[in-house]
Amino acid sequence: MINPDFRQxxxxxxxxxxxxxxxxxxxxxxxFLPQSCGERMCTLSENxxxxxxxxxxxxxxxxxxxFTFFCYYMIELRREEWCVKYLDIDNDIPDNSLKDIIxxxxxxxxxxxxxxxxxxxTLCVNCFVYFVNILLTIKMxxxxxxxxxxxxxxxSFVLLVMMKLYNSFVVAYQSVKNDKMMSAYMSEFVSxxxxxxxxxxxxxxxxxxxxxxxxxxxxxxxxxDVNETESSVKEEDIIPIIEEEK
Numbered sequence: 019m020i021n022p023d024f025r026q027x028x029x030x031x032x033x034x035x036x037x038x039x040x041x042x043x044x045x046x047x048x049x050f051l052p053q054s055c056g057e058r059m060c061t062l063s064e065n066x067x068x069x070x071x072x073x074x075x076x077x078x079x080x081x082x083x084x085f086t087f088f089c090y091y092m093i094e095l096r097r098e099e100w101c102v103k104y105l106d107i108d109n110d111i112p113d114n115s116l117k118d119i120i121x122x123x124x125x126x127x128x129x130x131x132x133x134x135x136x137x138x139x140t141l142c143v144n145c146f147v148y149f150v151n152i153l154l155t156i157k158m159x160x161x162x163x164x165x166x167x168x169x170x171x172x173x174s175f176v177l178l179v180m181m182k183l184y185n186s187f188v189v190a191y192q193s194v195k196n197d198k199m200m201s202a203y204m205s206e207f208v209s210x211x212x213x214x215x216x217x218x219x220x221x222x223x224x225x226x227x228x229x230x231x232x233x234x235x236x237x238x239x240x241x242x243d244v245n246e247t248e249s250s251v252k253e254e255d256i257i258p259i260i261e262e263e264k
Contacts, residue, residue, distance in 0.1 A: 106215060
């Protein structure tokens with residue numbers, strides 16, 4: 019049977035690789051947008067070799083934007099890897115249950131808060147750089163407009179990146195504001211709300227569950243509940259049943 023943690027890691031890596039393409043095309047706009055070279059469209063190499071001052075300035079800012087995306091992705095992937103390793107998702111309890119559990123693990127609690135803050139701050143910087151990137155590219159489009167494909171490509175490239183930034187901002191903001199750990203790579207946004215079973219088993223040797231509840235206490239409570247249920251059956255409730263059978 020495939021380990022659930024391994025399955026989550028594969029899913030995250032797959033989604034990340036799919037996003038690399040749209041981020042590269044959405045940040046390196048000076049290269050990938052159709053531009054005019056006289057009466058024809060410039061090739062990719064011609065866009066790269068364009069030595070016009072403003073075009074080169076936009077290209078360098080494109081590179082900066084791509085670099086900030088790279089930094090942001092590294093923190094996002096590190097955060098997601100940490101979640102897969104130490105946390106888990108239990109659909110039987112509320113999404114906001116993690117904080118009540120993780121406060122018992124001070125090291126994990128501090129690490130979670132630190133990762134959320136790094137993620138949020140890096141994302142804010144990335145959003146600012148990308149917003150400037152869009153403004154600079156609009157001016158470049160005015161100078162080297164080719165045809166309607168220039169506008170359509172610009173809109174599609176930017177919208178794809180903006181959707182990613184918006185989704186990530188929701189995850190980062192909610193995680194910091196509500197002190198929880200939302201995943202940025204699940205098909206629907208979910209919140210890790212318990213500790214990982216493998217981590218708990220390794221640290222507590224099976225004496226606690228993934229909510230850090232003492233397993234022995236739970237079993238004793240269940241045993242007492244069964245005894246109370248059995249003792250609640252009174253003798254006078256049983257006798258009429260026996261007499262009816264006779």
